[in-house]
Amino acid sequence: MSLLKSFNNFPALNTANILLVENEEQFQQSLANALVEAADAIVNVRLAKSLPVPTKNEESRPRIDLVVFIINLTSELSFESTEASLKYLDCGYFLGKVCFMLTNARNASIPPERLDAVRKLASLLHCPLLFAEDQTPDGVTNAAERLLTILKVAAGHVPMTTALYMSILTQCTVLPDIDQPSFD
């Protein structure tokens, strides 16, 4: 088992590295393109189907500043794979360097329990929860811009702010009435 460590390598100048983890590998590629297009500094995007990452290119791997788990709400497998992957992250990441991105949340056919489960997971790990529209180009650009804002802070490009400080403000919190039965 190889943990993905938050301080495995020295940071490079003006460079931010982001890791997109998605089991389905549908949204990853378009989001990566949008991220590179929208960035004003150098952004390296790395893709993974799930964690742990392979050990063989451990040496060449740069320091990952932000890990994004993309969860497709229409598939149960996506959520389960994310849950399994979370074990292979160094706990230093949970200080503001992990975030969840949900797709297909507007789909009416998804069971509401799944969204609640993701919410609970995110609030348990003190991570921000973002919603993205992966079908339209505008939605992808939007999602990329939001991720870049977090990435800049996580990579230390914004003076006077740290990832931990921001995560305290943006982390997902479970509403107190989430355990009560819904009436719809």
Add this chain to the structure above:
Amino acid sequence: MAEVNPGGQAAAAGLSEAAQAELLDVCQDQFALLEEVHNEIMLREPESCENPQELAQNQLIATETELKQWLTMEPNLLIENAEILLQAGKAEMLKLCSELELVVSCYEAKRDKLKETKELERKWLEEKTQVLLAVSDHIERLQKEKEKLSEHSLLQDMKAKMAKMKFYHERLMECLGDILGNHVPLPQDDLSSNKRKKSSEVELNEDLISLAEILEELMNKMLNTPHDPYVLINERFWPPYVEMLLRYGIAVRHQDNNFKIRLETFV
């Protein structure tokens, strides 16, 4: 924790060589510090944190440390060189200006939208005021009319209406009488013209009454004794007429007694 020095980004054109060199020196110092800290962190054993409670504790500790750092930190000048400071300040100012311009345009859009809404609301208010005026006008007129009306005029009105009603009633009755007289003749007349065929029935027709009389009897019974409107069918009623009245729903048979009929209650 060491951060990448933001002063490094300002090393743009427009700086003298001496200033650039100074800036690079500062950056190198910072990077050396960063490496030192980084090595220290890497030498530490990675802690396992399976359990979310430990995670929360970790976060609390980290946050507290960061807070302490902020509290103890002394604000110091980025660099002594005035030239670099000027450049950095300029860049910052330009950035701030462009951001503020964005804010301005956003607020202008918001203001325009609010103006539109206001205009709509104003129109709506105008319409409602007009409606209110019209309604209060109407109320006033009605009140005036009410004052004008006296008991005497009411009585006169009622009398006129009653006279009109009576006239109408008489005309209706006349009409009915005419129709019945013209189109529903007495059975005797009918039979007398066809004596040859129905001579056997002649003896029955002595007491027969006309349809008009049947109807009259039914109506009188209905009006005089509303609790018992039924009329007994006797030999004076010509059976085809009775049958016709029943067929066309003008009269109804008694529920228990087949020989009694009453006028249908026309409402």
